[in-house]
Amino acid sequence: MRTKKVKAAGRFGARYGTRVRKKIAQVESTQRTKQECSFCKGTAKRIAAGIWQCKKCDKKFTGHAYYLKKEE
Ligand SMILES: [Zn+2]
Known part of the structure; x- marks a missing residue:
């Protein structure tokens, strides 16, 4: 709830x-x-804490545990 x-x-x-x-x-x-891929501006999916994979270019990269870019 x-x-x-x-x-x-x-x-x-x-x-x-x-x-x-x-x-x-x-x-x-x-x-x-939405978490943005830093290579192609595509959408990245969180695989595990700090590990992200882009849906568009299929690159796997590291980032923060729960987000890629902190919005202020
Ligand atoms: Zn990408």
């Missing part, structure tokens, strides 16, 4: 505490935004 306070992390109910739930909500929302 989504909540106003912790968004999609509301699915954890009252468990784990508000801080970690806020953190996971933030990480998950960054993950859901």
Whole structure:
């Protein structure tokens, strides 16, 4: 369930505490935004933490664990 306070992390109910739930909500929302391949500007998919593969040029490369480019 989504909540106003912790968004999609509301699915954890009252468990784990508000801080970690806020953190996971933030990480998950960054993950859901489009991640851009730095070679061809295509869409990159996260294979594992820090490992990304581009759908367009099929290159495999490293980046941040949950996102490629941090939006300020
Ligand atoms: Zn690419």
